[in-house]
Amino acid sequence: MNNCLFCFCLLSASFSAFSQQNRITGKIRSAEDSTLLNGVSVSVKGTRVGVTSDKDGAFNINAKGGSTLVFSYIGYNDREVKVGSGNYMSVRLSAGNNNLNTVVVIGYGTQKKKEQTAAISTISGKDIVKSPVSDATNSLVGRVPGLFSQQRSGLPGDNGADIFIRGRASTNSAALIIVDGVERQGFGDIDPNEIEAISILKDASSTALFGIKGANGVIIVTTKGGKVGKAKVSYSGNLSQVRSTELPQFLDAYRSAFLHNEAEENLIKYNLVPPGYKKLFTPEDLETFKNKTGDPLLYPDINWYKALTRPSWNKTQHNLNFTGGSRMTKYFVSVGYLFEDGMFKEFKTPSGYKTTPTYTRYNFRSNLDFTITKTTTLSLRLAGRLENRYSPVGNQTQGNLFNRQRGGIGGLVSRITAIPAWGLPFFPEYTNPTTPEMKQLDETYNQVEDIGKLGVNTFNPYGLLKRAGYVTTDNNAIESVFVLDQKLDQLLKGLSAKVTFAYDAYISGGRVQTGSFAGYELNRATKALTVSRGSFEDALNAPGTFRSGYIKTNLQAGLNYNKQMGDHNITAVFLGQRELRGAEGAQAPFANEGVVLRMTYNYKSKYFFEINGSYNGSENYPKTERYGLFPAVSGGWTVTEEKFMKNIRFLNYMKIRGSYGLIGYGNVGGTRFLFLDEYSNGGGTTGTGGGLTPINNQAQFGNPLSLNNNPVVWHSKAGNPLVTWEKSIKRNIGFETNSFNNRLSVNVDLFDEKRYDILLPKNNSAPAVYGETQPFSNYGENSNKGYEVEVNYHETKGNWKYGFNAQITHAENKVVRTDEPLNLAANLKNTGYAIGQFRGYQFIGFYQSLDEINKSPQSRVGTQVIPGDLKYQDTNGDGIIDDQDRVAIGNADIPQNVFGIEPNVGWKGFNVSVLLQGANNVSANVQFDGNGRNQYYEQMFDRWTPDNPLNAKWPVMRTGSTGGNPSYVTNSFLLQNAAYVKLRNIELSYMLPKVLLKKIRIESVRIYFNGQNLKTWTKFVGLDPENAISSSLGTDVGFLNNPVFSYPVTKIYNVGLNIQF
């Protein structure tokens, strides 16, 4: 449809041109695969004469000899060819993004790149499928300027990247996702083969139309439509091998026991353990571990990670699609299948469930466009999705099933990582038992637990994997969009009307079955095993199930106006939209409605002026405060259209643009209806375990043996009748240039943002004497500013084709006003620092002796310090080191700078592209402590000892079980620099020569190898630096086994095949 509009303009333009000219004919092909290109616009430079190529790639145009023809086509670089003496031309266009006539999808419409005054980046579907990932969010990483991302987990079905557009201006930083013109909750689960292009809207001008939802930027995904031409069948299949990018290095039993022994010696030496403390290992034990001669029951040496996980696993993806169309009907029909396996070994379980998590997805899409009458088109976008996520339930018994999947695996991984090699025995030969005798051995010898050595809650991880049960969840979605477009030229030339209706239905369901398993205690003297906990219930408990779903409707209706009057070009979009999204459970649905207006004007494609605005509202606010006005203005000046620029030959194009506007953001961390003041009736009942009565509990009186639980009424929500949305004032200035015959393009954007009226509670700033939590109010303020630079270079020379895309983005945010006590010490204030800035103790050296400890300010951090512990700065100089001495250390938990560079080279059918992507000015507090379970890691060998007093890379050894380790709190010594450069993506492809294929009636065959996250260069130790970015900025060092980042991020090696019939 977009093409039609665009063609329409060109065609009408062509009638106005008349001169004495030659008739030029020719054919246009793609430079890569020689396919004939249909719909390429061909125009005579400097005139308005233009035509488009037909389905055989042929064109026919009148042009003067010596004039220049400009060929432009979506997704290809513009090409200019001088008209010579001949009347026939064979033109090859190479793929690229520099085309100024490219039609870009923007909010509620489309716009040619050269007409844009807003900051918008696009990425084509072709680039997206280069990344063999299951979640399309990962394909954007490193390819779009202004986009920050973090992929924190590798769990199948839950491994998408968090995306922040232009960094973070508020703690609520999720971008708005629009798919085919309609808001959706995400796009990661769309089959990447269905995606035509993604636009990232970044500034006020492009996002103002989304008003109350737009302030964090907008990601617009457009799916593929049919193209006029004969039916094409395209199949692509991918087979991937998946591995973890980085794993912590566990020590073998001897080395781990050696460190534990040293740790215990330190504690004894400094009187930190009670009298009579017996070390866990005797020198003979250590010797036995060293010689590996011990009884494996008494002297295990198990790398639990290796024991339970496999080095690699598979992922497969298939897509089959049909595309084609006539003047009347165009279609794109696609079916996709994805299967992603998980890292755990497949153990035979007594109750028959699988022990490895998996993700299975079926995608279906049917995009149809009908030309009903000369003036009427109807488009239909119908998509369906069936997703299944399966996992062993691991160690999470509460919460909804989706959280149990995530948390359960996290709990399982945390048990695995926590257990030192000497901790528990494991006999792989007893696993997958085939005889009752073996089953008996498996159930006892592989189920040992040891609270004494490893601390509480150290369940046997093999038991958790094999007997704790499983959880499976299904997610089904139907998403449909109907668009009716009616030209209304008979009313007013250039006017058309458009109605969009979207209807989405989501159903999710799931099942969990848990089992219990016994823990055995080992008597070291007799080697007898006795049950210490639980029992085996190999028949899993009765399943728990859930089913939930909601429906979403969206209606948009409006008018488009498109008029050219001499040198004046005017367009306008005016529409109203409303959306109703059901909520899961008994909550009220989400609703929003409003009107949007865009007016653009340009003079001779030289001076551009644009107004965007919306007046919209949401159900989330009080009646009087529901609607807001969000206006933006923008302008552009194509300098190269000026006469005085014509002499600068190398510069083909230069535009300066700027925008300014006000946008809102209304979704505050899931808390709704903050204006309502509410009381609740009822109350919980005290658990029988005791402890302080929880607040809002039923009041208990009467005979304790026959209690009266009296319901209570409590003030459950303090309402603020004036609550409103976050607001953002955004400014943007951009420079775009194309030069050297459009081979090089450079775009630069400078932006800043003031985010204010941020909704915050007054938890930290209101005195407690108030007696309850004060309602949220709009008082927070943040600022964000930065720049983006993007450079594109593409060159075609004979059979060679090469170029690169490079980009760098810098965004720095600052908290201007937030929920902090008025007189908080300056070193503790977040104000003035970035959102997510780490704060901790400043390391100033190691305590070298007891004498030094005694002479230093008194440490109140954790337990008593001993020589070799980290010495911290007494920031406030009060002679005591405590939490008041913490200062900003390192950076924030998301990067300040990201960059990507993607060079590519092609020769005939071969093509290679390599994407390097990196980030810096980012910190992570994940470190390797034993978390109470006595695990030790490789890097601890560089510990402080009296013999290594100055260059130690780790504080003095203490046992994991003494906790409260003063050195294991967030501090500048242990905080890691999480900057990295990744070989994010690589693709080698080969297009089979046409001549070979013609005989078997295959249009094209492309085989490729690609990979994702293949290599990481970083100073970060132990885990993938993205994986390790903690979501908690607390005072403790992030535990390695925190569920948030426990499932390693993966690298993917993929081979694929693409066939077109």
Add this chain to the structure above:
Amino acid sequence: MTFPIKLFIFTIFVILTSCKKEFLQRDPGAPITSDNVFSDPVLASRFADNAFNYTLDDFGRMSQGYKGTTGQFCDEAIASAAADSYPFVSVITTGKLLDPTATDVAGVYTRMYQGIRNVNVMLSKMDSVPWTSLQNPNLIKAQMLFLRSMYYFELVKRFGGVVLLDKAPGLADNIDLPRNTYDETVNFIMKDLDEAEKIFTTEVFTLPSGLVYSPDVDWNELTLVPPPAQAKSSSNYGRPTTGGVRALRLRLLMLDASPLRNPAGTAAKWRKAADAAKVIINSNRYSLLPNYSALLNQSSSFEYIMIKVRGPRSFGGILSDFIVPPSSGGAQGLLNPTQNHVDLYEMNNGKAINEPGSGYNPQDPYKNRDPRFYSNLIYNDLTWQTRKIQMYDGGTDYQPAAASTTRTRYYCRKLWPEIYKGGTTQGVLMNFIFFRYGEVLLNYAEALNEADGPISDVYTYVNQIRKRAGMPDLPTGLTKDQMRARIHNERAVEFAFEEIRWWDLLRWKDAETIKATVNAMNVVKTATGFTYNVVPLPALYQRDFTPRMFIYPIPRAEIDKSNGIMKQNDGW
């Protein structure tokens, strides 16, 4: 017009006409508003009942709901993991009272003001609720006043003078308020208590059934002898009555008369406290439960003045995760009585262990002790849950490598009814007692001794306590100082693990005892028996106490929030 144009116009029409229906009015159905609550006497009285939820009503409460007692701040016990990953005790014992994780400081401060708000909102609405004959607004008012006194008492006991509020502040009100003085706070509490007492002692009303109902008596119906012919209100057992009001007043007056708040030792203050105790004694409502060891496990008792009513506990929470160690099937045995506490138990002949002629044998230290020793403690070689406790090096019950087992070689029996072991589901009552008669007696004796010296009444009431425990009377002829020492010792033993010791030591300004080296017992198994050695615990378990800690600091955040108006306590 063509069909599509008609369709378009029709659609626009539909959108425009549907706009009237308040498309954005989606907030959840019918929320209960303030007006709903206070125009409905049932809802209003439920709102009043919610104010009970802010009491400090269980033993373990410093962390994760059920871990950490105040006894672990002083000489009564330590937390085996005090220094480990559970900082809920070490934060106090190492003097980090300003740390935001110090729940007994910042947590209690916040919780008490939440309770006070609930009370104040209720009091301000009393007149607007259309009460019926099923409610008695005066009784609700009396309970609210009692709770407010209790919350302010918890504050004044910790912080001294605090911000006094008799109305719930509104959003627009300035809440950066200066603290009231200690005296103003005490007077404020006294006034509330007087008013509450007046209502409780006089309020009598007739139920719709015609029954005459006197809450002060009838709410204690479970303890009435003989039981009433017609039940009136046993379902209200556990609500405060005159006894509760008076017991709270007595605690306040004891605090006010003690060295911490009465440095000059003014006898009048002590006499006031003694009088307050005597009123309760003279009411003849209460008596001592004969069996000391079953003190916490009664559904009702004449000794209970007010308890937290709570059903039988199952094995979980405070029991399995705080009291019972892995060796007995629990997860963590974090409450470890100290040797210092053990040494306070006299021999059953009434002599202290270090007294000549006591008969104490350091190599058989658990023999012939005050019977309360056997009720309160679990020690080496005790037969417990059908087996012998092995506290010796290498014994099942002493595993010092594990963070969650005893460091002192004792566990607390008072809070560990014997039926609780791993794998069982049985439960019994283990009541948290707000006030019991035993405390009134020892308060009386203490106050009387301070006011008038060791007169016979002092002996009478201390001996009542000792007699119940199975101990001989105090020797006669004690000086006032000796008597004070005996009463202090008696309280430590009698109220062990009942959340009283720490507050006693603070009001007595007994830094020596709090700071004293914390000892453990070293037990070694020999061929013939055991050897016992008292040893100091590692520095980790020792107390870092300075005099400023007698009065807690206002939470640092509260000072930081204030624009210089809220002043910190001296020394902090």
